[in-house]
Amino acid sequence: MSPSNLVLEKLVEYISTNEIKQNIKPVFKTDDFALYNVDSLALMNRFSDNYVDMIFADPPYLLSNDGFTCQNGRMVSVNKGNWDKSNGFDNDLVFHEAWIKECRRILKPEGTIWISGTYHSIYQCGYLLQKHKFHLLNDIAWFKPNASPNLSCRFFTASHETILWARKDKKAKHYFNYEAMKNGKFPEDSLKKPDNQMRSVWSIPTTSQSEKEFGKHLTQKPLALLKRIILASTKPEDIIFDPFCGSGTTGIASTIIGNRKFIGCDINKEYTDLTIKRYNAVKQNGFPSLFNY
Numbered sequence: 010m011s012p013s014n015l016v017l018e019k020l021v022e023y024i025s026t027n028e029i030k031q032n033i034k035p036v037f038k039t040d041d042f043a044l045y046n047v048d049s050l051a052l053m054n055r056f057s058d059n060y061v062d063m064i065f066a067d068p069p070y071l072l073s074n075d076g077f078t079c080q081n082g083r084m085v086s087v088n089k090g091n092w093d094k095s096n097g098f099d100n101d102l103v104f105h106e107a108w109i110k111e112c113r114r115i116l117k118p119e120g121t122i123w124i125s126g127t128y129h130s131i132y133q134c135g136y137l138l139q140k141h142k143f144h145l146l147n148d149i150a151w152f153k154p155n156a157s158p159n160l161s162c163r164f165f166t167a168s169h170e171t172i173l174w175a176r177k178d179k180k181a182k183h184y185f186n187y188e189a190m191k192n193g194k195f196p197e198d199s200l201k202k203p204d205n206q207m208r209s210v211w212s213i214p215t216t217s218q219s220e221k222e223f224g225k226h227l228t229q230k231p232l233a234l235l236k237r238i239i240l241a242s243t244k245p246e247d248i249i250f251d252p253f254c255g256s257g258t259t260g261i262a263s264t265i266i267g268n269r270k271f272i273g274c275d276i277n278k279e280y281t282d283l284t285i286k287r288y289n290a291v292k293q294n295g296f297p298s299l300f301n302y
């Protein structure tokens with residue numbers, strides 16, 4: 010077993026054998042992929058300090074409070090599940106602060122964190138990143154050219170999400186694959202011009218049906234988005250952690266890119282089951298064509 014495989018192995022062992030706390034075992038594990046079906050705070054609590062290289066966090070947007078939105082031309086409830094219910098401004102802030110503080114502890118000084126969200130949650134997360142002395146690097150506007158129309162016609166049609174990118178330590182040097190971002194191919198993005206620097210507005214369509222063949226997750230991110238994030242901010246052998254991994258998009262993109270270690274966590278079993286199906290399919294059938302570029 011290579012030294013980097015041992016890194017992941019040791020983490021799993023540490024989580025499983027810490028005698029003071031209840032055992033937490035992965036529901037799925039390979040040499041480069043470990044998946045947990047628990048509350049992410051309980052899991053992070055077992056990580057040692059300065060352990061992971063990159064965190065992608067897509068926390069609940071906390072907007073499932075009985076509103077309506079438009080999907081494929083139909084009025085549908087915004088409710089995604091109990092995990093997405095707001096408990097009021099102050100309690101939501103407490104929730105976000107707890108996981109962001111733990112992310113800071115487990116991130117290496119030169120490590121970076123990405124947090125994705127809409128206006129319902131991203132301002133609280135951005136405030137907390139600043140409060141806890143992260144160094145903000147970018148706020149990416151993920152523009153969705155095919156976003157659903159606004160049925161009420163009383164305000165603008167929401168067609169982007171914000172993804173914050175921050176480094177743990179202001180003085181440390183983070184990794185950025187400038188070349189891959191400038192010269193890589195991004196055929197899904199009508200805004201990216203060949204040989205031009207990658208800008209902070211990314212045009213990427215919402216998740217296609219072909220990426221949902223094993224089941225639906227209502228906030229599943231497109232693989233093209235995670236491909237870009239992982240290529241931009243991680244090196245071979247890096248450890249990537251996703252505390253709210255849902256259908257596992259971060260882990261699937263990381264597996265397809267290869268040479269990375271992924272640790273993911275979701276509190277809902279139906280989503281960890283979905284992630285396992287997606288992982289097995291990629292291993293058996295190969296990967297989507299967007300990764301050929």
Ligand SMILES: C[S@@+](CC[C@H](N)C(=O)[O-])C[C@H]1O[C@@H](n2cnc3c(N)ncnc32)[C@H](O)[C@@H]1O
Binds near residue numbers: 048092253257274
């Ligand atoms: C916005 S979704 C993430 C979607 C994911 N990026 C994807 O591409 O599928 C947030 C996820 O967080 C999970 N979740 C909510 N609270 C959690 C908690 N305390 N610990 C772990 N997972 C949690 C939910 O089950 C949900 O799948």
